Amino acid sequence: MASGTSATSAATGRRTTELSAELTGFREVQRLAYACAEAVAAQLRPGVTERAAARMQREWLRERGVQDWFHLPFAWFGDRTAFVDFRVPLQFFPTNRELEPGMPFILDMAPVHNGFTADIGYSGCLGLNPVHNRLLTDLEAHRELILREVRERRPLREIYQDVDRLMVRQGYANRHRAYPFGVIAHKVDRVRQRRWSPTLFGFGTQSLKGLASDALHGHREGWSPLWSPYAFSDHPPQPGLWAVEPHLGFRGTGAKFEEILVVTDSKDPQESAFWLDDDLPHVRRWQEEKAA
Amino acid sequence: MKTGRGQGGQQGRDPHRRGGGEHGRQGPGGALATARERWVRTGGVDLCVAELGDPDRPTVILVHGYPDSKEVWSEVARGLAERFHVVLYDVRGCGRSTAPRPLRGGFTLEKLTDDFLAVADAVSPDRPVHLVGHDWGSVQGWEFATVRRTEGRIASFTSMSGPSLDHFGHWIKKRLARPTPRRAAQLLGQGAKSWYVYLLHTPALPELAWKGPLGKRWPGILQRVEKVPAGDYPTDSLPTDAAHGAWLYRDNIRARLRRPRTDAYAHCPVQLITPTGDAFLSERLYDDLGRWAPQLVRRTLPAQHWVPRTRPDQLTAWIAEFVTAKEEGDPAKGVGASGPYADRFGGQLVLVTGAAGGIGRATAFAFAEAGARIIAVDRDAEGAARTADLARLIGAPQAWGEAVDVSDEAAMEKLADKVDTEYGTVDVLVNNAGIGLSGSFMDTTTEDWQRVLDVNLWGVIHGCRIFGKRMADRGQGGHIVNTASAAAYQPSRILPAYSTSKAAVLMLSECLRAELAGQGIGVSAICPGLVNTGITGTARFTGVSAEEEKRRRAKAARIYGLRNYPPEKVADAILRAVVRNQAVVPVTPEARGAHLLSRFTPRALRALARIEPPV
Numbered sequence: 001m002a003s004g005t006s007a008t009s010a011a012t013g014r015r016t017t018e019l020s021a022e023l024t025g026f027r028e029v030q031r032l033a034y035a036c037a038e039a040v041a042a043q044l045r046p047g048v049t050e051r052a053a054a055r056m057q058r059e060w061l062r063e064r065g066v067q068d069w070f071h072l073p074f075a076w077f078g079d080r081t082a083f084v085d086f087r088v089p090l091q092f093f094p095t096n097r098e099l100e101p102g103m104p105f106i107l108d109m110a111p112v113h114n115g116f117t118a119d120i121g122y123s124g125c126l127g128l129n130p131v132h133n134r135l136l137t138d139l140e141a142h143r144e145l146i147l148r149e150v151r152e153r154r155p156l157r158e159i160y161q162d163v164d165r166l167m168v169r170q171g172y173a174n175r176h177r178a179y180p181f182g183v184i185a186h187k188v189d190r191v192r193q194r195r196w197s198p199t200l201f202g203f204g205t206q207s208l209k210g211l212a213s214d215a216l217h218g219h220r221e222g223w224s225p226l227w228s229p230y231a232f233s234d235h236p237p238q239p240g241l242w243a244v245e246p247h248l249g250f251r252g253t254g255a256k257f258e259e260i261l262v263v264t265d266s267k268d269p270q271e272s273a274f275w276l277d278d279d280l281p282h283v284r285r286w287q288e289e290k291a292a
Numbered sequence: 293m294k295t296g297r298g299q300g301g302q303q304g305r306d307p308h309r310r311g312g313g314e315h316g317r318q319g320p321g322g323a324l325a326t327a328r329e330r331w332v333r334t335g336g337v338d339l340c341v342a343e344l345g346d347p348d349r350p351t352v353i354l355v356h357g358y359p360d361s362k363e364v365w366s367e368v369a370r371g372l373a374e375r376f377h378v379v380l381y382d383v384r385g386c387g388r389s390t391a392p393r394p395l396r397g398g399f400t401l402e403k404l405t406d407d408f409l410a411v412a413d414a415v416s417p418d419r420p421v422h423l424v425g426h427d428w429g430s431v432q433g434w435e436f437a438t439v440r441r442t443e444g445r446i447a448s449f450t451s452m453s454g455p456s457l458d459h460f461g462h463w464i465k466k467r468l469a470r471p472t473p474r475r476a477a478q479l480l481g482q483g484a485k486s487w488y489v490y491l492l493h494t495p496a497l498p499e500l501a502w503k504g505p506l507g508k509r510w511p512g513i514l515q516r517v518e519k520v521p522a523g524d525y526p527t528d529s530l531p532t533d534a535a536h537g538a539w540l541y542r543d544n545i546r547a548r549l550r551r552p553r554t555d556a557y558a559h560c561p562v563q564l565i566t567p568t569g570d571a572f573l574s575e576r577l578y579d580d581l582g583r584w585a586p587q588l589v590r591r592t593l594p595a596q597h598w599v600p601r602t603r604p605d606q607l608t609a610w611i612a613e614f615v616t617a618k619e620e621g622d623p624a625k626g627v628g629a630s631g632p633y634a635d636r637f638g639g640q641l642v643l644v645t646g647a648a649g650g651i652g653r654a655t656a657f658a659f660a661e662a663g664a665r666i667i668a669v670d671r672d673a674e675g676a677a678r679t680a681d682l683a684r685l686i687g688a689p690q691a692w693g694e695a696v697d698v699s700d701e702a703a704m705e706k707l708a709d710k711v712d713t714e715y716g717t718v719d720v721l722v723n724n725a726g727i728g729l730s731g732s733f734m735d736t737t738t739e740d741w742q743r744v745l746d747v748n749l750w751g752v753i754h755g756c757r758i759f760g761k762r763m764a765d766r767g768q769g770g771h772i773v774n775t776a777s778a779a780a781y782q783p784s785r786i787l788p789a790y791s792t793s794k795a796a797v798l799m800l801s802e803c804l805r806a807e808l809a810g811q812g813i814g815v816s817a818i819c820p821g822l823v824n825t826g827i828t829g830t831a832r833f834t835g836v837s838a839e840e841e842k843r844r845r846a847k848a849a850r851i852y853g854l855r856n857y858p859p860e861k862v863a864d865a866i867l868r869a870v871v872r873n874q875a876v877v878p879v880t881p882e883a884r885g886a887h888l889l890s891r892f893t894p895r896a897l898r899a900l901a902r903i904e905p906p907v
Contacts, residue, residue, distance in 0.1 A: 130685050131685050131686060134682070134685055168649065168826065169649075169675070169678075170678070171653060171657075171678055171679065171682050250682070250686075251657060251661065251686055251860075
């Protein structure tokens with residue numbers, strides 16, 4: 001993780017021309033994960049279960065060299081995209097719920113490739129679903145809001161509350177609140193590659209170790225690798241890579257995106273924070289909507 | 293009359309022509325005055341057929357019940373005539389149609405099917421017709437919709453207050469075969485509601501009664517008991533309609549109930565409209581209907597038996613929607629929304645104030661999911677528009693956002709006029725807009741009082757007066773929901789002004805409920821309790837600095853957030869309150885607890901009120 005932080009400061013000033021090798025590595029694995037999501041989404045048919053969708057993601061990524069995970073792939077169908085009636089974390093794991101026409105779905109995966117971690121969320125639906133369309137469109141405002149306020153170096157807790165307020169104004173419910181610790185984002189970092197990479201409750205032990213060590217450092221220095229609504233997130237953005245995942249819910253339909261936000265210690269606002277990659281399915285979708 | 297007009301029903305289009313002989317007692321009155329008339333001869337009787345609207349449009353045939361003539365449909369026919377080719381006929385022996393000779397055996401369902409086919413062939417020889425039946429018209433309609441020889445002639449069937457005798461027969465048999473306590477109760481309940489059927493089986497007596505005192509008193513009874521508005525209905529032909537119609541029962545009931553057909557499956561889509569207050573038919577009769585009519589759309593109406601007279605607008609809307617959907621034949625576009633209570637609120641006009649957030653917005657969404665048309669009213673134009681926008685996405689056929697301050701009487705009047713001319717009469721009014729005000733009585737200024745009473749109380753008064761009046765004037769029922777609060781019965785030293793305003797709303801609702809009960813309009817007061825909404829963000833805290841006010845707002849928001857009772861649950865309680873016509877509905881557990889305490893141990897609440905909460 002120390003290396004991750006130095007990478008982000010190294011990126012300062014060079015971003016517009018080219019990303020540092022480190023950031024390129026992260027971007028490559030993020031692209032790989034989104035390619036996986038698009039490939040799996042294209043194969044989803046009525047009757048496919050969440051478990052099958054999760055397995056498809058796992059196999060697709062394993063075939064391309066992924067051996068470790070920040071967390072294993074998740075898949076949520078129908079009203080499970082909005083975490084309706086979720087009480088215990090075990091409910092996040094894929095079930096035998098079958099996909100039906102018009103149903104929204106979310107694929108969420110966090111592969112580690114060559115030591116670089118990505119954590120992405122991909123929302124789609126099988127056929128037409130106007131509510132889902134609208135949710136995806138309205139996510140754009142959140143991506144802009146988060147970047148703007150991070151650049152202003154506002155405390156993460158305040159940004160969280162502003163995202164909350166925007167959701168309420170839009171008429172939606174905050175569903176990232178359902179995630180462990182109610183996080184809207186968490187830090188990701190490089191992971192040492194081992195021959196054996198076990199997982200614990202779906203999370204890679206190496207990544208958990210990294211997160212725990214971050215939490216320890218953060219606790220001493222007054223920050224946290226978890227971006228939550230609680231007091232421990234009442235600090236300005238910490239340089240590093242943050243997997244940001246605003247998740248909207250509206251009457252049984254949920255939609256999210258998840259991608260890496262790079263925060264640096266640069267004084268230049270433009271360089272102090274930026275999205276690792278702007279060529280992602282949801283961003284392309286918004287550009288197409290504007291062009292249309 | 294009997295020779296000149298009966299040839300295939302293609303003649304007799306003169307609108308001024310009156311039926312001759314003993315059947316010409318009364319011309320078509322009221323809305324049917326402009327109808328084109330023709331006579332159809334079939335099976336030895338002449339049927340008087342009236343037509344309205346453009347004959348090139350889809351044909352809707354309305355069949356009346358007992359003891360009625362086609363005039364029972366006059367209001368509905370007028371509404372439908374703007375969009376459809378509407379056809380009504382007097383069932384044999386009723387109105388101006390002639391009666392079979394002899395009467396006995398002349399009213400079997402087979403002969404009534406002949407009549408229907410003759411009329412359908414005359415008015416719409418090439419295209420199938422849409423059938424609508426009420427009471428015995430619906431009983432006949434089920435026969436038409438389930439026998440083989442009408443297959444391809446009926447495009448859709450809307451049934452109200454009249455079950456298929458075959459389905460009814462199976463319903464009874466099933467309950468007799470295995471009389472569990474519930475089934476036995478259902479059987480006895482319907483058995484008691486059918487008292488008149490037994491009387492109609494006595495010889496001569498019903499005829500004497502109808503031609504004597506009952507016939508004379510019947511219009512008064514309908515007005516008093518069934519709340520049927522006075523007017524051109526019932527017609528003068530009532531005594532003979534009723535006397536002849538007795539044979540409908542005598543010729544069919546015993547035969548069909550004893551040996552119900554086992555193949556009585558509907559061969560067309562069916563819409564079932566069930567009035568919940570029907571004195572003659574139990575709602576339970578239709579429990580197994582999905583088995584007989586696979587493409588069934590259910591509608592529920594809080595009304596008594598004579599819905600064509602008491603709820604013509606709602607019937608017109610539902611029939612028009614169903615017929616249009618079947619004509620367009622778009623399978624992707626199903627009739628009715630999917631949410632709970634879609635049978636009850638589909639197509640109704642619902643106005644919600646304070647709809648830009650919190651309980652108001654959630655309520656608008658819940659009604660939208662039930663297929664209602666939504667008017668979202670709020671001071672915040674953008675928020676109201678957003679609510680309307682999302683409401684359309686989740687099932688509202690239409691939704692509008694209106695920026696109006698509920699405390700502004702002139703603006704509310706203007707809104708009501710606009711709603712009346714552009715959207716129609718409001719069916720459900722939800723007076724929900726409200727603001728919070730906290731602080732001791734001594735710290736509350738006159739301006740504070742005015743502000744909170746203006747919105748919380750006067751907003752409700754304006755809503756009830758202006759929209760409630762239009763609802764009452766229409767005379768077709770409706771419902772008013774006022775959002776009060778648990779603070780309406782829970783005294784406290786921190787919310788004196790707010791509690792006062794909400795207590796006033798609660799009592800206003802109770803009084804209004806008493807006043808409007810006779811007009812089929814229900815009034816409910818909702819007392820939510822602590823609900824996680826934006827009310828804390830705008831609440832005023834008196835007697836403190838701006839800084840301190842901000843701090844207290846944040847604290848209140850945090851407490852409400854920790855309690856985290858979602859406004860969606862309040863919205864569900866509101867819909868349930870309307871469906872069940874509940875008077876006072878405390879929602880959260882603490883609101884229900886306080887409600888109980890206020891009734892049984894008010895002293896405990898008074899003691900609670902004295903506690904000064906930490907700030």
